Amino acid sequence: MLTIARLTFKEALRKKILVAAIILSVLFLTVYGVGLHYATNAIEQENAQSAGRGMDDGPIAGADMMVESSKKLLVLLGLYFSSSIVSLLAILSSVGVVSSEIENGIIHAMMAKPIRRRDIILGKFGGYAAMLSVYSALLFLSVLLLNYFIAGAALGNVPLLIALFIIQPLVFLAVTLAGSTAFSTLANGIAAFTLYIASAVGGMLEQIGAMLNNDMLVNTGIVTSLLMPVDSIYRMIASLVTNVPGGSINAMFFGPFGAISAPSTAMVVYAILYLAGFVGLASFLFSRRDIG
Amino acid sequence: MVIETHDLTKVYGEKIGCEKICLSVGEGQIFGFLGPNGAGKSTFVKMLVGLIKPTSGTAKLLGAPLGDVAARRRLGFLPENFRYQDWLSGRELLYYHAALAFIPRHERVSRIDEVLRMVKLSAAADGKIKTYSKGMQQRIGIAAALISDPDLLFLDEPTSALDPIGRLEVREIITSLRDRGKAVFLNSHLLSELEMICDSVAIIKGGRVVEEGTLTELLKGRVEVEVTASQLNGSMERVVEGLGRVLSGADTSVLVELDNEDMIPVLAARIIEAGGKLYNLSRKKRTLEELFLGAVKGGEA
Numbered sequence: 001m002l003t004i005a006r007l008t009f010k011e012a013l014r015k016k017i018l019v020a021a022i023i024l025s026v027l028f029l030t031v032y033g034v035g036l037h038y039a040t041n042a043i044e045q046e047n048a049q050s051a052g053r054g055m056d057d058g059p060i061a062g063a064d065m066m067v068e069s070s071k072k073l074l075v076l077l078g079l080y081f082s083s084s085i086v087s088l089l090a091i092l093s094s095v096g097v098v099s100s101e102i103e104n105g106i107i108h109a110m111m112a113k114p115i116r117r118r119d120i121i122l123g124k125f126g127g128y129a130a131m132l133s134v135y136s137a138l139l140f141l142s143v144l145l146l147n148y149f150i151a152g153a154a155l156g157n158v159p160l161l162i163a164l165f166i167i168q169p170l171v172f173l174a175v176t177l178a179g180s181t182a183f184s185t186l187a188n189g190i191a192a193f194t195l196y197i198a199s200a201v202g203g204m205l206e207q208i209g210a211m212l213n214n215d216m217l218v219n220t221g222i223v224t225s226l227l228m229p230v231d232s233i234y235r236m237i238a239s240l241v242t243n244v245p246g247g248s249i250n251a252m253f254f255g256p257f258g259a260i261s262a263p264s265t266a267m268v269v270y271a272i273l274y275l276a277g278f279v280g281l282a283s284f285l286f287s288r289r290d291i292g
Numbered sequence: 293m294v295i296e297t298h299d300l301t302k303v304y305g306e307k308i309g310c311e312k313i314c315l316s317v318g319e320g321q322i323f324g325f326l327g328p329n330g331a332g333k334s335t336f337v338k339m340l341v342g343l344i345k346p347t348s349g350t351a352k353l354l355g356a357p358l359g360d361v362a363a364r365r366r367l368g369f370l371p372e373n374f375r376y377q378d379w380l381s382g383r384e385l386l387y388y389h390a391a392l393a394f395i396p397r398h399e400r401v402s403r404i405d406e407v408l409r410m411v412k413l414s415a416a417a418d419g420k421i422k423t424y425s426k427g428m429q430q431r432i433g434i435a436a437a438l439i440s441d442p443d444l445l446f447l448d449e450p451t452s453a454l455d456p457i458g459r460l461e462v463r464e465i466i467t468s469l470r471d472r473g474k475a476v477f478l479n480s481h482l483l484s485e486l487e488m489i490c491d492s493v494a495i496i497k498g499g500r501v502v503e504e505g506t507l508t509e510l511l512k513g514r515v516e517v518e519v520t521a522s523q524l525n526g527s528m529e530r531v532v533e534g535l536g537r538v539l540s541g542a543d544t545s546v547l548v549e550l551d552n553e554d555m556i557p558v559l560a561a562r563i564i565e566a567g568g569k570l571y572n573l574s575r576k577k578r579t580l581e582e583l584f585l586g587a588v589k590g591g592e593a
Contacts, residue, residue: 003388003391003392004392007377007388011377011379014379104375105371105373105374105375106375106376106377108343108369108371108373108374108375109369109370109371109374109376109389109433109436109437110392111341111342111343112341112342112343112364112367112368112369112446113364113389113392113393114361114362114363114364114365114367114392114393114394115361115392116361288345290338290343290344290345291338291343291344292338292343292344
């Protein structure tokens with residue numbers, strides 16, 4: 001299994017999609033950094049003007065909270081789009097992890113070796129998971145460092161946040177891997193991308209529903225989260241990032257990027273079980289499949 | 293026996309891949325598996341190496357039931373449409389296959405060098421596979437199949453991309469394996485090549501085995517002799533009467549089919565008795581191609 005994981009990791013590193021993701025991530029971080037710089041200046045100018053107007057203690061405390069919330073919103077923006085990048089990277093890099101090797105015949109010689117089919121699946125998952133984990137952690141830290149150096153925003157719980165952040169692409173990896181054992185590369189790509197869109201839209205609907213106190217929208221979001229729990233993980237991250245005293249007004253401030261309707265810890269457990277379930281499903285489907 | 297199959301069958305919906313195939317291959321044997329395109333050759337091999345699961349029937353490979361992972365340590369396989377991670381070098385690919393075959397780490401380098409020498413790729417071993425010619429890719433595939441020094445080797449069209457010298461070299465590798473007691477199961481369309489090295493063959497048609505046996509037995513077939521004789525008193529038909537029949541030819545050279553081998557010296561004696569001068573009396577051997585064509589065309593309306 002480790003042999004396959006090592007080779008898969010090396011293979012994942014040389015994929016063009018990873019090069020494209022790195023270039024796009026650098027571009028994203030550059031644009032994000034520039035935006036962060038000007039947004040921070042604007043926030044601080046506004047704050048200085050409020051202080052200059054000689055307001056008493058109450059409004060100044062409110063202004064500070066506004067500055068703090070604005071900075072958190074900027075962090076959330078970075079993390080939301082970073083989550084999208086790593087999720088898409090997970091889908092696009094692993095969409096043909098098994099199917100393309102069956103289609104081009106690379107897997108044939110491997111199948112006659114003294115290895116179990118489930119070890120092939122676990123090895124493939126391990127290789128891609130390692131690449132995605134390193135990539136996600138670096139992207140997450142880049143967003144955090146930009147916020148720290150440009151906006152002066154520091155976060156606590158960084159190891160926990162990174163761990164949660166990494167779960168997102170790994171869930172998509174598990175689903176795409178399972179799809180890759182049963183469908184063609186193209187069909188799997190379409191299915192996984194649709195699931196990604198459904199997850200993002202469902203998450204947004206749930207937040208809007210919470211803002212509007214609309215149960216139907218919230219329930220739609222919950223059902224979507226059960227079908228694809230990645231957005232819930234993002235909301236958990238958002239909840240931890242924006243965890244500042246101030247009541248619901250703060251949560252509302254972050255709009256669809258925040259976590260007005262914050263998921264429970266059980267959702268993280270569910271996401272991990274979901275991930276493991278799909279890796280198990282991939283293993284089951286692959287072990288039953290004829291490799292023609 | 294290194295391969296034993298009993299009624300091994302694979303059905304895809306209503307389409308038959310292989311039907312009730314019973315074969316036995318012994319140690320130190322080169323076994324040729326022949327058949328026209330779509331006859332079920334690859335399906336059968338894929339069932340044996342674990343790529344597809346049989347619908348019914350049983351099989352044993354190296355004494356273990358089909359699908360036994362441990363038995364695959366003694367198995368080598370070159371797929372028909374060989375394709376490898378072409379971004380690796382030949383040596384890296386072999387290292388990967390050596391690791392998958394659980395060859396101890398300290399033995400890998402020497403074993404890789406050994407198989408590279410066998411397939412004559414030592415000089416190109418550190419080049420990327422994507423820069424290899426098709427023939428070189430086939431050689432590295434054979435090397436990957438040989439890496440674990442298997443007791444049973446499945447080669448699906450192993451010489452399809454090779455030039456005549458390459459084919460000769462692969463034949464030498466295969467026969468050297470037989471000399472060491474290894475069994476080789478060969479799938480090939482190159483009948484003349486199979487005829488040169490196979491001990492036994494089976495011919496498959498429409499998913500069923502239609503001929504099987506040792507090559508010597510199968511090629512014996514009918515007793516046909518080419519006769520060149522002159523100054524006979526009477527016709528050749530008369531000389532052959534009671535021994536067989538004249539199939540073709542005229543005047544001094546004819547092709548005669550005899551009832552059995554023992555008729556050959558009798559025919560020679562009759563020609564002499566009839567006052568003829570005998571210049572040539574040679575038994576015509578069937579070729580594998582004739583056997584193959586007879587088997588796959590037989591029964592076709």
